[in-house]
Amino acid sequence: MKKEMILIKAGAIIDGTGAAPLKDSTILVEGDTITSVGGNHGNPDTVIDLSEYTVLPGLMDCHVHTSFNGEPNYYDIVLKQSTAYRTLTSLRNVQNDLMAGFTTVRVMGEKSHLDIALKNAIQEGVVAGPRIVASGQNITVTGGHADLWLAQDIQYKEGLGGVIVDGPEEFRKAARIQLKYGADLIKLVVTGGIMSAGGDPGMPYHSAEEIRAAVEEAHRLHKKAAAHCHGAEGARISVEQGVDTIEHGTYLIKEPDVIDLMAKKGAFLVPTLKATILHEDEIEGLPDFYVRKTREAQGYAIKSVQYAMKKGIRIAAGTDAGSPGNRHGENAEELEMLVKAGMTEMEAIVAATRTASECLGIQNDVGVLEKGKRADIIAVRGDPLSDISILKTVPFVMKEGKIFKEVS
Ligand SMILES: [Zn+2]
Structure with a gap:
């Protein structure tokens, strides 16, 4: 069975490594896995527009x-x-x-x-x-x-x-x-x-x-x-x-x-x-x-x-x-x-x-947003680097490519 391809458009990505955020970037998810961060992507089945949000690892x-x-x-x-x-x-x-x-x-x-x-x-x-x-x-x-x-x-x-x-x-x-x-x-x-x-x-x-x-x-x-x-x-x-x-x-x-x-x-x-x-x-x-x-x-x-x-x-x-x-x-x-x-x-x-x-001990699977990791992805409105309390309200939650909470 062909895996569903989901393209996430992010206003900013904080990838979990401590590196500076990537502005206006993308994440491609195929099935339960992240297959690309940044770059151009062909024909996804679904596009999730999080361009007003900051995207982070679960x-x-x-x-x-x-x-x-x-x-x-x-x-x-x-x-x-x-x-x-x-x-x-x-x-x-x-x-x-x-x-x-x-x-x-x-x-x-x-x-x-x-x-x-x-x-x-x-x-x-x-x-x-x-x-x-x-x-x-x-x-x-x-x-x-x-x-x-x-x-x-x-x-x-x-x-x-x-x-x-x-x-x-x-x-x-x-x-x-x-x-x-x-x-x-x-x-x-x-x-x-x-x-x-x-x-x-x-x-x-x-x-x-x-x-x-x-x-x-x-x-x-x-x-x-x-x-x-x-x-x-x-x-x-x-x-x-x-x-x-x-x-x-x-x-x-x-x-x-x-x-x-x-x-x-x-x-x-x-x-x-x-x-x-x-x-x-x-x-x-x-x-x-x-x-x-x-x-x-x-x-x-x-x-x-x-x-x-x-x-x-x-x-x-x-x-x-x-x-x-x-x-x-x-x-x-x-x-x-x-x-x-x-x-x-x-x-x-x-x-x-x-x-x-x-x-x-699960760093090979999750923890950062990079190619090959499981697609555990969340998004918040605003910049948690200027106000950490923003993370108390999480409007988008994906775990292993499956969406549990979707922005309206
Ligand atoms: Zn305890």
């Missing part, structure tokens, strides 16, 4: 949780909603990400491998949604962040989107189980966190040996390993044991040499600044510990990112979407936050395109 959110959508009562969701129900809300949530221009999301720990099911159903065309990079269940220890800290006589093995295991051999097995069922990466919940009642975000809960065993299994299959780390010591142990991406990195600035170590090892930072914002009107209904921990994290998170930028760490955009007050579809607020922290608008766009694709 954006990527490197850290989302799909069965939540910013609700304050997330413990109720974990303990009372079935996997079937959570899968349905997950579908709605990732569709909101897609319609906001985020054509790829990395899901960082979901119950019962629902993220892997969602990924496969989207890939096979059963349902519409963004490209999903899935971690399966996250891996944590007894008393770690993703442990729900329930009463001693109440057992709940999956924790906050993950498995609770102890010792290197259980870690190895937990990693192998995720990979067996199709996880693209493994996620370790190394330090304490904000959303859990117990534990200290600054403290590491996993041992070096446990991290090492899980990372070995991921790397053996050429998959990546990510570590949730607020505190610097957890990040240090993780990076030493070969972890590829540090999630959050809130308190890295307390031990800046860890950032130097990340630079040396080539680790990525996914700062999730959006998750540290707590609007006054969103506090009601949130557990006290959540409000306290989030307020403590603000400020440190910004300073950590600023030092990471100075040291040339590769920073990829991720929102932690789903966490309280942090809704799917508002993902572009992270780019605003990165600019507020000191990135140029172009650097923030690269963090959500090329650098994000490298962080996810």
Whole structure:
């Protein structure tokens, strides 16, 4: 069957590499692939006129949780909603990400491998949604962040989107189980966190040996390993044991040499600044510990990112979407936050395109607009290089050559 040829006429193209925009240019899409950027093209089947718009690669959110959508009562969701129900809300949530221009999301720990099911159903065309990079269940220890800290006589093995295991051999097995069922990466919940009642975000809960065993299994299959780390010591142990991406990195600035170590090892930072914002009107209904921990994290998170930028760490955009007050579809607020922290608008766009694709290990397929890449293309009105908030309204979305949102 002949592939449909679509010619996009763009007012400007920001290609995701960080290069200056191409004015009044074109992109040719054949089937699901970009076959040319710029130049003249013969007889396309369809012409899409985006000459009043700026065209960019589909954006990527490197850290989302799909069965939540910013609700304050997330413990109720974990303990009372079935996997079937959570899968349905997950579908709605990732569709909101897609319609906001985020054509790829990395899901960082979901119950019962629902993220892997969602990924496969989207890939096979059963349902519409963004490209999903899935971690399966996250891996944590007894008393770690993703442990729900329930009463001693109440057992709940999956924790906050993950498995609770102890010792290197259980870690190895937990990693192998995720990979067996199709996880693209493994996620370790190394330090304490904000959303859990117990534990200290600054403290590491996993041992070096446990991290090492899980990372070995991921790397053996050429998959990546990510570590949730607020505190610097957890990040240090993780990076030493070969972890590829540090999630959050809130308190890295307390031990800046860890950032130097990340630079040396080539680790990525996914700062999730959006998750540290707590609007006054969103506090009601949130557990006290959540409000306290989030307020403590603000400020440190910004300073950590600023030092990471100075040291040339590769920073990829991720929102932690789903966490309280942090809704799917508002993902572009992270780019605003990165600019507020000191990135140029172009650097923030690269963090959500090329650098994000490298962080996810999918840079051969997507991330920049060039010949041979999958046609994940969005368009916005105006110039996001003069006002990054323009990316919060995305009127045109194409994923793999298929149009999901069309300008009128
Ligand atoms: Zn998270």
